[in-house]
Amino acid sequence: MTTIQTPNGFSLDNGGRRIVVDPITRIEGHMRVEVNVDDHNVIRNAVSTGTMWRGLEVILKGRDPRDAWAFVERICGVCTGCHALASVRAVEDALDIRIPTNAFLIRQIMEKVLAWHDHVVHFYHLHALDWVNPVNALKADPRATSALQQAVSPNHAKSSPGYFRDVQNRLKKFVESGQLGIFRNGYWDNSAYLLPPEADLMAVTHYLEALDFQKEIVKVHTILGGKNPHPNYMVGGVPCAINIDGDMAAGAPLNMERLNFIKLKLQEAFEFSQNVYVPDVIAIGSYYKNWLYGGGLSASNLMDYGDCPTVQGDPSTNRFPGGVILGGNWEEIHPIDPRDPEQVQEFVTHSWYEYGAGREDIGLHPWDGMTDPHYALGANAKGTRTNILAVDEAAKYSWVKAPRWRGNACEVGPLARYILAYSKGVPYVKAQVDDALGRFNALAGTSLTPREALPTTIGRTLARALEAHYCAQQMLDDYDALIANIAAGDLATANVSKWDPATWPKEAKGVGIVAAPRGGLGHWIKIRDGRIENYQCVVPSTWNGGPRDAKGNIGAFEASLLGTPMSNPEQPVEILRTLHSFDPCMACATHVMAPDGDELARVTIR
Numbered sequence: 001m002t003t004i005q006t007p008n009g010f011s012l013d014n015g016g017r018r019i020v021v022d023p024i025t026r027i028e029g030h031m032r033v034e035v036n037v038d039d040h041n042v043i044r045n046a047v048s049t050g051t052m053w054r055g056l057e058v059i060l061k062g063r064d065p066r067d068a069w070a071f072v073e074r075i076c077g078v079c080t081g082c083h084a085l086a087s088v089r090a091v092e093d094a095l096d097i098r099i100p101t102n103a104f105l106i107r108q109i110m111e112k113v114l115a116w117h118d119h120v121v122h123f124y125h126l127h128a129l130d131w132v133n134p135v136n137a138l139k140a141d142p143r144a145t146s147a148l149q150q151a152v153s154p155n156h157a158k159s160s161p162g163y164f165r166d167v168q169n170r171l172k173k174f175v176e177s178g179q180l181g182i183f184r185n186g187y188w189d190n191s192a193y194l195l196p197p198e199a200d201l202m203a204v205t206h207y208l209e210a211l212d213f214q215k216e217i218v219k220v221h222t223i224l225g226g227k228n229p230h231p232n233y234m235v236g237g238v239p240c241a242i243n244i245d246g247d248m249a250a251g252a253p254l255n256m257e258r259l260n261f262i263k264l265k266l267q268e269a270f271e272f273s274q275n276v277y278v279p280d281v282i283a284i285g286s287y288y289k290n291w292l293y294g295g296g297l298s299a300s301n302l303m304d305y306g307d308c309p310t311v312q313g314d315p316s317t318n319r320f321p322g323g324v325i326l327g328g329n330w331e332e333i334h335p336i337d338p339r340d341p342e343q344v345q346e347f348v349t350h351s352w353y354e355y356g357a358g359r360e361d362i363g364l365h366p367w368d369g370m371t372d373p374h375y376a377l378g379a380n381a382k383g384t385r386t387n388i389l390a391v392d393e394a395a396k397y398s399w400v401k402a403p404r405w406r407g408n409a410c411e412v413g414p415l416a417r418y419i420l421a422y423s424k425g426v427p428y429v430k431a432q433v434d435d436a437l438g439r440f441n442a443l444a445g446t447s448l449t450p451r452e453a454l455p456t457t458i459g460r461t462l463a464r465a466l467e468a469h470y471c472a473q474q475m476l477d478d479y480d481a482l483i484a485n486i487a488a489g490d491l492a493t494a495n496v497s498k499w500d501p502a503t504w505p506k507e508a509k510g511v512g513i514v515a516a517p518r519g520g521l522g523h524w525i526k527i528r529d530g531r532i533e534n535y536q537c538v539v540p541s542t543w544n545g546g547p548r549d550a551k552g553n554i555g556a557f558e559a560s561l562l563g564t565p566m567s568n569p570e571q572p573v574e575i576l577r578t579l580h581s582f583d584p585c586m587a588c589a590t591h592v593m594a595p596d597g598d599e600l601a602r603v604t605i606r
């Protein structure tokens with residue numbers, strides 16, 4: 001048994017029983033986690049590992065900066081547009097390009113459509129099954145389910161007993177056939193599931209509704225960006241010409257019919273998050289009112305760059321104000337500057353990278369960042385290079401780097417944005433949080449304050465739902481601004497005055513930041529002689545999923561698990577609940593590679 005005292009004031013005890021979950025499923029990418037539990041099955045140590053290498057920074061060197069967005073967008077099949085947006089913003093920052101108002105607003109809409117879609121799909125199809133037991137829904141009384149639906153969300157039209165009975169019959173066919181399909185491999189007999197059958201049936205029904213609607217909202221990306229996923233962007237604006245009298249059938253660009261269709265989908269998204277998503281999270285959370293885990297150290301240090309301005313280039317109009325909170329002090333918000341080499345740094349002390357001899361424990365600002373892979377298991381690791389049984393947390397143990405703000409590990413994401421916005425008194429956010437918490441307390445019979453409820457797994461999940469609805473409101477506002485600007489006679493969608501590399505300076509550098517669904521995203525670029533000299537992405541799941549740094553500070557994933565009790569370590573529902581609440585995207589965060597040809601995995605299907 002070894003007890004390690006971290007600089008954050010936590011004691012990590014790697015004695016007791018070690019539980020390994022590998023892979024963590026229902027996320028994007030590849031991830032494993034190892035935890036140590038004591039005799040009471042309480043987690044006392046956690047080690048998070050990203051098990052795949054990305055390497056796009058290496059691929060981009062020497063390429064045309066105007067093409068970078070198309071490469072980085074392929075980092076992930078989920079976070080597509082936010083990487084493209086960060087990339088074009090970085091290049092435009094480096095070359096001092098201001099885009100037209102229409103392009104600014106269209107990008108804003110596309111950014112929020114991605115966030116809304118991502119949050120809804122995350123909750124219903126990746127995270128909800130940590131709380132919802134679909135098998136238990138077979139026991140529900142459809143009439144009681146209808147009454148529950150009308151109590152928690154009376155404005156949702158689909159709420160009749162017959163409707164819920166039809167869904168229950170569909171689910172019954174799955175179970176009786178022995179093929180649970182999308183609901184297979186759950187720990188449905190675990191006592192950690194607390195919902196009554198009626199709540200389970202309501203949630204499963206909305207799972208299916210969300211599955212249907214998620215394919216509708218992304219049609220906005222198809223119209224504005226040509227396709228989804230991986231919609232098109234361009235340095236200087238958007239490749240989406242406006243001709244309000246054009247005929248779409250004849251191949252004309254954005255016209256009034258398409259704009260009206262976009263408005264319809266944005267309104268439907270607003271109503272879904274208002275009448276289904278937010279009420280579901282509040283209702284489900286109320287049954288887990290005593291499950292206030294998953295915050296602690298991870299939610300005491302919070303960071304976001306700030307984004308979504310109403311006026312292009314004016315951060316004072318950001319609807320998500322940036323800043324940093326340290327030590328849980330909501331009264332003191334530190335300003336953040338992604339250009340400052342003393343603020344944002346990445347460490348690789350415990351990551352499978354090298355910075356060079358004598359530089360192993362230093363932090364590098366992304367403009368000077370390096371992506372030089374060095375895969376080697378520590379002396380105390382168990383298993384082989386291609387079949388890890390236990391990592392050595394004293395050595396290198398992850399493909400994820402360790403970003404720090406002035407040396408502090410920080411959590412990023414909707415929770416960070418909402419606590420920052422709430423603390424800064426953003427009216428929309430403050431009203432949302434106070435209303436949602438009031439409804440939660442009324443259902444749960446509690447009197448939790450924002451400081452008690454938000455920095456938890458449930459609070460993190462609620463913040464994501466509230467952010468989805470705020471994004472829906474922003475989309476509608478941006479749409480109205482777009483229509484008004486077009487009506488005023490402005491049809492410009494691109495500024496190509498600096499498209500020719502001959503107009504660029506010999507050297508330039510820039511940064512592009514985005515309020516991505518999983519948290520603050522930054523892309524840093526250096527340009528020399530018209531080509532990319534260096535490119536670094538520091539993504540939300542790198543902030544949250546990074547390993548320990550040179551001083552022993554632990555990342556948000558690891559910190560959030562400490563102190564969590566488990567009902568049955570063989571069925572690690574509690575681990576999944578907390579990690580899923582971050583919506584990990586390890587495809588973005590990690591930077592399976594076997595240059596010597598070793599077999600990485602063998603999958604047998606039947």
